[in-house]
Amino acid sequence: MSFADVQRLFPVTTRALSNDHLEIGGRDVTTMAREYGTPLYVFDEDTLRAQCRDFVKGFGAHYPKVKVLFAAKAYVNPALAKIVQEEGLGMDIVSGGELAVARVAAFPPERLYFHGNNKQARELDDALAYGVGRIVLDNIEELERLEKIAAERKVKANVMVRITPGIDPHTHAHTTTGTVDSKFGFPMLTGQAEEGVKRALASPHLNVVGIHFHLGSPIFELEPYALGVAVVMDFAAKMVAHGLNLEEFSPGGGFAINYLRSQHAPGPEQYAEVIGNALKQACQKHRIQLPTLVLEPGRAIVGPAGVAVYTVGSIKRIPGVRTYAAVDGGMGDNIRPVLYDAKYEAVIANRLSAKEEETITIAGKYCESGDVLVKDANLPRLQQGDVVVMPSAGAYAPSMASVYNLNPRPAVVLVKGGKSRIIRRRETYEDLMRNDVI
Numbered sequence: 001m002s003f004a005d006v007q008r009l010f011p012v013t014t015r016a017l018s019n020d021h022l023e024i025g026g027r028d029v030t031t032m033a034r035e036y037g038t039p040l041y042v043f044d045e046d047t048l049r050a051q052c053r054d055f056v057k058g059f060g061a062h063y064p065k066v067k068v069l070f071a072a073k074a075y076v077n078p079a080l081a082k083i084v085q086e087e088g089l090g091m092d093i094v095s096g097g098e099l100a101v102a103r104v105a106a107f108p109p110e111r112l113y114f115h116g117n118n119k120q121a122r123e124l125d126d127a128l129a130y131g132v133g134r135i136v137l138d139n140i141e142e143l144e145r146l147e148k149i150a151a152e153r154k155v156k157a158n159v160m161v162r163i164t165p166g167i168d169p170h171t172h173a174h175t176t177t178g179t180v181d182s183k184f185g186f187p188m189l190t191g192q193a194e195e196g197v198k199r200a201l202a203s204p205h206l207n208v209v210g211i212h213f214h215l216g217s218p219i220f221e222l223e224p225y226a227l228g229v230a231v232v233m234d235f236a237a238k239m240v241a242h243g244l245n246l247e248e249f250s251p252g253g254g255f256a257i258n259y260l261r262s263q264h265a266p267g268p269e270q271y272a273e274v275i276g277n278a279l280k281q282a283c284q285k286h287r288i289q290l291p292t293l294v295l296e297p298g299r300a301i302v303g304p305a306g307v308a309v310y311t312v313g314s315i316k317r318i319p320g321v322r323t324y325a326a327v328d329g330g331m332g333d334n335i336r337p338v339l340y341d342a343k344y345e346a347v348i349a350n351r352l353s354a355k356e357e358e359t360i361t362i363a364g365k366y367c368e369s370g371d372v373l374v375k376d377a378n379l380p381r382l383q384q385g386d387v388v389v390m391p392s393a394g395a396y397a398p399s400m401a402s403v404y405n406l407n408p409r410p411a412v413v414l415v416k417g418g419k420s421r422i423i424r425r426r427e428t429y430e431d432l433m434r435n436d437v438i
């Protein structure tokens with residue numbers, strides 16, 4: 001493998017320097033590893049902004065009324081939220097914590113959509129108090145919970161109803177959400193979706209503005225979206241006949257990115273063409289006005305913008321079996337390989353063009369045998385102190401980070417135009433014990 005084979009997986013500003021080092025955002029990654037320590041997450045501002053713009057432009061080219069929301073669960077902090085906000089996106093939030101970040105980033109409340117399958121009364125109350133644009137209802141108990149809180153506040157909450165259409169998007173079972181057997185949403189096939197929408201329509205405290213579904217993630221195929229839009233629009237049209245004013249329609253997120261050199265995920269424009277056409281056709285078929293199309297990309301916004309940076313420590317060669325190179329991070333900062341069997345590429349940032357000589361498994365430092373980041377990678381012969389960088393690591397890694405084994409969570413750095421700045425400090429041992437009481 002040469003670096004050129006995997007360069008497209010890295011942020012757009014990535015290049016090989018003349019000293020054979022990796023550069024992102026105009027900064028030498030090896031130098032940053034030394035300055036900030038590792039494990040380290042580096043986000044490239046140009047890539048983050050480019051991903052936001054590609055979604056807005058791509059979908060805008062294929063459909064007249066579009067809202068793009070960044071699904072914050074993929075990874076958010078106030079600095080990143082501010083950039084997304086500046087790019088004009090809205091935000092899909094799923095907790096009071098994500099709402100708090102939105103507030104700190106001065107996110108306009110009307111651009112926030114509140115998701116989740118068990119939003120707590122306090123979270124719903126906070127959301128109404130802040131004036132969150134839409135609450136996406138997930139089940140009947142939640143509908144009743146919100147209705148009560150809206151009544152107490154004497155407001156009419158704008159809601160979408162999330163339904164599960166019974167479509168398998170062919171992704172990992174843990175990230176499949178649109179099938180009937182899912183904890184999310186009102187199932188369509190059992191009649192509960194229809195009941196839910198009718199119940200919401202009848203409520204004096206709820207204003208139903210649309211229908212939502214989300215199939216799973218990451219979805220590398222386009223057909224599940226086309227099918228999903230058609231099936232859910234059949235349902236939505238039926239609800240229109242029952243008095244629903246379908247102002248908005250959302251096929252959720254789930255847009256894939258490339259983790260491996262062998263992968264070729266569709267770009268925003270390809271997803272847009274299929275989804276936009278499917279929605280236009282469905283509206284024509286049912287003779288209803290075009291609703292606003294609401295998209296919720298998370299992974300595809302923040303994933304390609306971030307890389308994980310580690311330093312190699314112990315190297316264990318078991319003759320005839322396997323070679324393990326242990327880095328200073330692992331499942332605590334990136335649980336995806338363990339949780340979803342996720343795969344990554346890796347490069348050596350301080351010796352980019354070194355020849356591949358070995359099959360190496362990059363293991364973490366956590367006390368679990370399963371704590372492996374990259375299994376059987378073809379890499380140069382690794383040495384202690386080498387800086388290993390994994391691309392496409394911006395989504396669902398730092399956001400799911402834990403302090404397992406009481407390893408502090410990594411620092412996060414933002415790079416742009418040759419400058420880098422910390423947007424999240426590395427946790428300290430004091431941070432780890434902040435809430436403990438002796």
Ligand SMILES: Cc1ncc(COP(=O)(O)O)c(C=O)c1O
Pocket residue numbers: 071073074092115177214216217218252253254255296297298299300
């Ligand atoms: C309702 C909803 N919208 C959007 C997303 C974001 O998915 P992705 O990050 O794959 O785009 C998810 C992810 O689980 C989701 O559940």
